[in-house]
Amino acid sequence: xxxxxxxxxxxxxxxxxxxxxxxxxxxxxxxxxxxxxxxxxxxxxxxxxxxxxxxxxxxxxxxxxxxxxxxxxxxxxxxxxxxxxxxxxxxxxxxxxxxxxxxxxxxxxxxxxxxxxxxxxxxxxxxxxxxxxxxxxxxxxxxxxxxxxxxxxxxxxxxxxxxxxxxxxxxxxxxxxxxxxxxxxxxxxxxxxxxxxxxxxxxxxxxxxxxxxxxxxxxxxxxxxxxxxxxxxxxxxxxxxxxxxxxx
Amino acid sequence: xxxxxxxxxxxxxxxxxxxxxxxxxxxxxxxxxxxxxxxxxxxxxxxxxxxxxxxxxxxxxxxxxxxxxxxxxxxxxxxxxxxxxxxxxxxxxxxxxxxxxxxxxxxxxxxxxxxxxxxxxxxxxxxxxxxxxxxxxxxxxxxxxxxxxxxxxxxxxxxxxxxxxxxxxxxxxxxxxxxxxxxxxxxxxxxxxxxxxxxxxxxxxxxxxxxxxxxxxxxxxxxxxxxxxxxxxxxxxxxxxxxxxxxxxxxxxxxxxxxxxxxxxxxxxxxxxxxxxxxxxxxxxxxxxxxxxxxxxxxxxxxxxxxxxxxxxxxxxxxxxxxxxxxxxxxxxxxxxxxxxxxxxxxxxx
Amino acid sequence: xxxxxxxxxxxxxxxxxxxxxxxxxxxxxxxxxxxxxxxxxxxxxxxxxxxxxxxxxxxxxxxxxxxxxxxxxxxxxxxxxxxxxxxxxxxxxxxxxxxxxxxxxxxxxxxxxxxxxxxxxxxxxxxxxxxxxxxxxxxxxxxxxxxxxxxxxxxxxxxxxxxxxxxxxxxxxxxxxxxxxxxxxxxxxxxxxxxxxxxxxxxxxxxxxxxxxxxxxxxxxxxxxxxxxxxxxxxxxxxxxxxxxxxxxxxxxxxxxxxxxxxxxxxxxxxxxxxxxxxxxxxxxxxx
Numbered sequence: 007x008x009x010x011x012x013x014x015x016x017x018x019x020x021x022x023x024x025x026x027x028x029x030x031x032x033x034x035x036x037x038x039x040x041x042x043x044x045x046x047x048x049x050x051x052x053x054x055x056x057x058x059x060x061x062x063x064x065x066x067x068x069x070x071x072x073x074x075x076x077x078x079x080x081x082x083x084x085x086x087x088x089x090x091x092x093x094x095x096x097x098x099x100x101x102x103x104x105x106x107x108x109x110x111x112x113x114x115x116x117x118x119x120x121x122x123x124x125x126x127x128x129x130x131x132x133x134x135x136x137x138x139x140x141x142x143x144x145x146x147x148x149x150x151x152x153x154x155x156x157x158x159x160x161x162x163x164x165x166x167x168x169x170x171x172x173x174x175x176x177x178x179x180x181x182x183x184x185x186x187x188x189x190x191x192x193x194x195x196x197x198x199x200x201x202x203x204x205x206x207x208x209x210x211x212x213x214x215x216x217x218x219x220x221x222x223x224x225x226x227x228x229x230x231x232x233x234x235x236x237x238x239x240x241x242x243x244x245x246x247x248x249x250x251x252x253x254x
Numbered sequence: 255x256x257x258x259x260x261x262x263x264x265x266x267x268x269x270x271x272x273x274x275x276x277x278x279x280x281x282x283x284x285x286x287x288x289x290x291x292x293x294x295x296x297x298x299x300x301x302x303x304x305x306x307x308x309x310x311x312x313x314x315x316x317x318x319x320x321x322x323x324x325x326x327x328x329x330x331x332x333x334x335x336x337x338x339x340x341x342x343x344x345x346x347x348x349x350x351x352x353x354x355x356x357x358x359x360x361x362x363x364x365x366x367x368x369x370x371x372x373x374x375x376x377x378x379x380x381x382x383x384x385x386x387x388x389x390x391x392x393x394x395x396x397x398x399x400x401x402x403x404x405x406x407x408x409x410x411x412x413x414x415x416x417x418x419x420x421x422x423x424x425x426x427x428x429x430x431x432x433x434x435x436x437x438x439x440x441x442x443x444x445x446x447x448x449x450x451x452x453x454x455x456x457x458x459x460x461x462x463x464x465x466x467x468x469x470x471x472x473x474x475x476x477x478x479x480x481x482x483x484x485x486x487x488x489x490x491x492x493x494x495x496x497x498x499x500x501x502x503x504x505x506x507x508x509x510x511x512x513x514x515x516x517x518x519x520x521x522x523x524x525x526x527x528x529x530x531x532x533x534x535x536x537x538x539x540x541x542x543x544x545x546x547x548x549x550x551x552x553x554x555x556x557x558x559x560x561x562x563x564x565x566x567x568x569x570x571x572x573x574x575x576x577x578x579x580x581x582x583x584x585x586x587x588x589x590x591x592x593x594x595x596x597x598x599x600x601x602x603x604x
Numbered sequence: 605x606x607x608x609x610x611x612x613x614x615x616x617x618x619x620x621x622x623x624x625x626x627x628x629x630x631x632x633x634x635x636x637x638x639x640x641x642x643x644x645x646x647x648x649x650x651x652x653x654x655x656x657x658x659x660x661x662x663x664x665x666x667x668x669x670x671x672x673x674x675x676x677x678x679x680x681x682x683x684x685x686x687x688x689x690x691x692x693x694x695x696x697x698x699x700x701x702x703x704x705x706x707x708x709x710x711x712x713x714x715x716x717x718x719x720x721x722x723x724x725x726x727x728x729x730x731x732x733x734x735x736x737x738x739x740x741x742x743x744x745x746x747x748x749x750x751x752x753x754x755x756x757x758x759x760x761x762x763x764x765x766x767x768x769x770x771x772x773x774x775x776x777x778x779x780x781x782x783x784x785x786x787x788x789x790x791x792x793x794x795x796x797x798x799x800x801x802x803x804x805x806x807x808x809x810x811x812x813x814x815x816x817x818x819x820x821x822x823x824x825x826x827x828x829x830x831x832x833x834x835x836x837x838x839x840x841x842x843x844x845x846x847x848x849x850x851x852x853x854x855x856x857x858x859x860x861x862x863x864x865x866x867x868x869x870x871x872x873x874x875x876x877x878x879x880x881x882x883x884x885x886x887x888x889x890x891x892x
Contacts, residue, residue, distance in 0.1 A: 552714075
């Protein structure tokens with residue numbers, strides 16, 4: 007990993023009134039990496055995510071993606087830097103079919119025919135929703151909608167994918183499938199995943215960054231982080247490794 | 255499915271237009287033909303709003319501005335130049351340019367919903383006020399006095415390009431209007447089926463998602479708005495030809511709400527619906543005017559209220575659903591999604 | 605000097621008129637996020653109620669201050685019950701339906717009263733300020749506008765209805781969880797907004813005269829004042845009225861009333877572009 011980092015923040019801060027939601031965060035992710043952001047509620051991880059996607063503007067500090075500062079960029083311009091974003095609540099073209107949803111994503115950088123091919127491949131091979139290709143997105147289950155949105159993000163063929171709680175509201179086999187999907191996507195794109203379900207983190211994580219009170223508490227491989235005393239403390243003594251939602 | 259194309263509406267439009275142009279002049283006298291011409295002209299106007307509202311999600315409360323600008327541009331151009339070809343072009347270019355300026359202001363300022371409604375409504379009132387106050391001889395463009403509230407009379411008929419003496423007869427104006435209607439319909443249908451059209455519809459469906467994919471929603475909305483404005487201007491040109499005069503009434507609020515009623519009655523999110531809505535409503539208006547007993551405002555207002563309450567999807571989508579044996583589904587609220595009107599995919603093909 | 609005072613009075617009474625024209629719409633928009641495009645016709649009906657009552661021998665002040673708001677408030681209650689309530693949450697549909705109502709009321713008024721201007725003479729004559737004569741009725745308009753603002757402020761700040769209304773404005777789901785019924789709050793709100801429109805129509809009737817199409821002259825002004833002010837009812841309406849009416853009056857003095865009107869509309873467009881959520885979307889947040 008000698009290349010310049012794909013995402014880099016320097017002294018990134020955002021203050022809402024007196025609240026230092028994110029405070030002097032230096033953070034970087036390299037090509038091909040899969041990074042999980044965790045932390046208790048209010049730790050600033052979602053705010054940090056929104057700074058990366060340009061929803062919030064920083065009070066001070068910079069965000070660079072692919073070496074380029076995103077300050078002042080519109081949402082679509084950030085997307086054009088090769089960033090695929092999946093928000094917490096699935097955001098789809100509800101009245102369009104699964105195929106149309108994913109085609110629109112592929113069409114951005116490809117011609118009509120190539121976009122069709124990419125959409126077909128994403129639907130059948132990558133997210134495994136072949137039988138629903140012509141179903142309206144609004145008619146799908148919650149889990150299926152999450153996967154369609156992962157497919158939409160995938161079809162952009164982005165260098166970097168930002169996922170906000172991809173396993174929210176999932177259990178059992180749905181969560182299993184989402185984890186598999188994320189690992190597969192990670193073969194071609196770097197990913198930053200905000201998640202608070204520890205069960206899910208354990209399945210996918212390599213490196214974990216723990217947020218607490220707007221600052222980075224620990225950043226290390228998943229096992230070290232899970233064994234860390236301070237991390238246990240910020241989760242208010244709840245025992246780690248058991249069932250879901252330590253931070254909830 | 256993307257890739258597959260459905261061409262039967264286009265074929266139907268061609269056949270309907272050709273048969274109307276051939277058959278109707280043979281069976282109707284000139285007066286009746288003139289009555290039919292206005293239906294075709296106003297249907298073009300209905301299509302322009304059907305496109306920007308139903309597919310672009312942009313509900314303009316002042317759509318009549320573009321219609322009026324088209325009528326005035328044509329009138330001023332035709333009287334000044336004598337030959338009408340440039341005037342015809344002006345009647346699309348000027349409303350188109352104005353739509354570009356207004357659209358830039360609206361979309362690049364991220365103004366939507368209620369605010370967009372307020373501004374477009376205000377713009378049309380400004381034009382109405384200004385056009386009405388130009389009665390003095392000092393208000394003239396070239397050698398055309400704007401005429402204030404009385405408007406511009408004696409507008410020359412369109413001539414065949416290059417032949418200033420060959421002006422259109424009543425029958426020829428009818429044929430031109432019907433052909434324009436068919437061409438605008440076909441053009442819009444092809445546009446909606448194109449990749450551009452799919453992206454426009456996607457932006458209407460979910461603007462945030464489209465932007466996350468890297469599409470600049472502002473740009474697509476602007477282009478949509480300009481196309482709609484230019485088509486409305488063309489309708490204004492034909493309207494000025496039809497009546498031979500134009501007045502500030504083309505900018506009036508009543509004109510804007512009339513267009514909205516056609517689209518709402520016919521069905522937001524379709525092209526055929528607003529044309530049918532326009533013909534039905536105008537026919538009703540004419541019939542009521544000849545009866546002279548019931549107030550037209552009363553009926554139009556009643557229709558708008560009842561349709562919004564009872565038939566929120568409009569006639570064509572509702573009938574299409576009934577024909578497929580499904581119950582109408584409540585229209586999703588447009589505004590809560592930041593859209594002007596929601597439509598399902600199947601309706602978008604109607 | 606006298607002239608300056610006269611101009612000043614014109615500006616102040618212009619602001620007061622705009623506040624009266626807009627405040628009913630502002631109450632409804634601020635609390636229900638509903639834009640009632642039949643608002644102009646509510647004013648028109650207030651005008652007819654006043655003139656009809658006055659012509660039937662009712663005291664002119666009673667006709668203006670009581671009959672007009674009562675009649676139109678009642679009409680508002682009916683409209684809320686049969687139209688607005690069925691479209692809650694559908695902002696665009698509500699605007700379309702109320703635009704339909706606007707045409708419907710114009711048609712009804714034309715059928716009932718005919719298409720001619722009905723009027724009553726101003727109950728107050730001119731007074732002299734130095735050498736310039738001004739209508740004493742303008743002072744009455746200013747007084748009514750002030751009274752309305754004070755009354756609304758007290759209603760929102762001091763009464764239980766005001767508390768519930770402010771809670772509903774903030775969060776409808778929350779207030780219904782507290783045992784308040786939003787439908788009743790909304791019905792009361794819409795009736796109050798309508799009554800205020802009726803009052804404005806009654807107050808303005810002696811000046812403008814009343815025709816069925818009167819509303820068109822008011823609805824756009826009220827609409828942009830409310831939107832320009834933002835969702836904060838009192839402060840928003842006051843500040844937007846202040847700006848727009850001043851622009852209108854000064855431009856009218858400098859040129860013609862038509863240009864004054866255009867200047868008002870133009871300044872509204874520029875304001876909305878600069879402050880897309882209205883004045884109070886940017887300033888005075890959290891007030892009423």
